[in-house]
Amino acid sequence: MFHKYTLQPAAWHQKPLVFEWNAATGEVRGADADKLLGIVASAVNEGGMTGHPHPTSYDILDPLHRPSEMAVILGQYWILPDDLAAAYPIPVIDDEEFFVIDENGVKHDISGMELH
DSSP states (O other), X not given: OOEEEEEOBSSTXXXXXXXXXXXXXXXXXXXXXXHHHHHHHHHHHHTEEEETTTTEEEEOSOTTTOHHHHHHHHTTTBOOOHHHHHHSOEEEEETTEEEXXXXXXXXXXXXXXXXX
């Protein structure tokens, strides 16, 4: 099922981002679909990106199907709607371990990752 989004910019140099996204199929359509697909392709090509809280690194492998990864990408420059904000991975510091919990509640150890 497609969800329609009109994201307001969180950075002065961005404009609202308007698109529809179906996370089950990975399809994107709408006025800014090409722009979003370009941003997603760049993040996947890099294999990850820095997100909130800065400077936390997140793996970006399949954001068109993973709301947590899409939230990290979009949260860089736009204000996230409630559904994507809820999917944003939560970094947790536990003693000397550092990990994120994805939207499925799975813990991913990122202790050895270099923070940018």
